[in-house]
Amino acid sequence: MTRIRDIANILSSSTNMATDAEVTSAISAQFVAGKNKIINGDFGIWQRGTTFSSIANGSYSADRWVLAANKTTTITQQAFTAGSAPAAGYEGQYFLRTAWSADGSYAAIATRLEDCRLFAGQTVTLSYWAKSNVNVTNNAGWSQYFGSGGSSQISGYADNTTITTSWQRFTYTFTVPSVSGKTIGSSKYFIVQPILIQTSSAATIDVWGVQLEAGSTATNFTTATGTIQGELAACQRYFQRIGNNASPYYMYTCAAVEGVSTLWGAVPLPVTMRVVPSMSATSSGSTFTFLGYGNVAASFIYLDTAQSSQSSICMGSNTISGLTANQSRYIRNLNDSSGTYISLSAEL
Amino acid sequence: MTTFNLLETTNIFGNPDTLVQKIDDNGTVWAIPKDLANSDYQEYLKWAEENND
Secondary structure (H helix, E strand, O other): OHHHHHHHHHHHOOOOOOOHHHHHHHHHOOOOOOOOOOOOOOOOOOOOOOEEOOOOOOOEOOOOEEEEEOOOEEEEEEEOOOOOOOOOOOOOOEEEEEEEOOOOOOEEEEEEEOOOOOOOOOEEEEEEEEEEOOOEEEOOEEEEEOOEOOOOOEEEEOOOEEEOOOOEEEEEEEEOOOOOOOOOOEOOEEEEEEEEEOOOOOEEEEEEEEEEEEOOOOOOOOOOOOOHHHHHHHHHOOEEEEOOOOOOOOEEEEEEEEEOOEEEEEEEOOOOOOOOOEEEEEOOOOOEEEEOOOOEEEOOOEEEHHHOOOOEEEEEEOOOOOOOOOOEEEEEEOOOHHHOEEEEEOOO | OOEEEEEEEEOOOOOEEEEEEEEOOOOOEEEEOOOOOOHHHHHHHHHHHHOOO
């Protein structure tokens, strides 16, 4: 503290020594990367898309954000009008909007953090901005999930708060229990749930600027990494979408042809994923193609999970025909490729 | 409702293999690695136990 005070005084050429309160305030006001444990708390990353109509319970929308609801739900990315972001001095670009119908009885937006040991035994503060089209009662919450084969889940919830029709920052300070004596299984995580409504009424809720940090004070919002590229990379540890380019047609990799119907290639990933990912190939028609010695189109790409790792996936085909062994091909989207891509999921 | 499917196929070496597929609530088909750290594989194991697969 003394050295910080000295530096502050030197920089400001002040003849008056800064007080402890002034120095503490100056420190806490900084946008420090790593302070906020919520990845994509500013809803800047949407690899899966920006509109999710009738999204299923348990599905992701904005990166890292999962729906838990028995209400019919539509989630969309919304853009702030320039100058209208709710936090002074921080121009957010997007926020998340959830439109919940009158059916069902509960709905929540949550994120899962690695892992259940996070902040164990510490006092933490959750903060977020929210507004709604109607006044609605909210109960932010958290859970320690000890994984498959682990101890029973522990949860806590904030007292009732009312989300109104104007942007407002909400804070919830709580103590995370110690994990001493707990059995920790596989796939464990810590859940943060800024929005939980329990009502049979419809509501459209906007949320932005979710932050979870150590201590009992909600400091200025910052993203987990402090940079746009850092947030994307942090998200890609859990999910990556590759190839969703309309132009140029996305080139995945070069592939070796083993036989008349078999070729394989490796695709290095830009970010090492949390675990070997689940893989999905989505194509709008016959939109993958194997080029090099004449086009061979295929609507199905085979993803070999056994030969894939956290940093590289194996893709190709074992069902097409027209290839010649010992040639090489490259794998790319054929043409109408805006709906053609590979999805990789290593979510918690 | 999420369901799972076992697909008989061949791997990169041309050997017979069984691929675990997940069809999620949105209808997306996923190839699931047989890795206990993968949450989809955990979900499959639970599903298989409940369905005596």
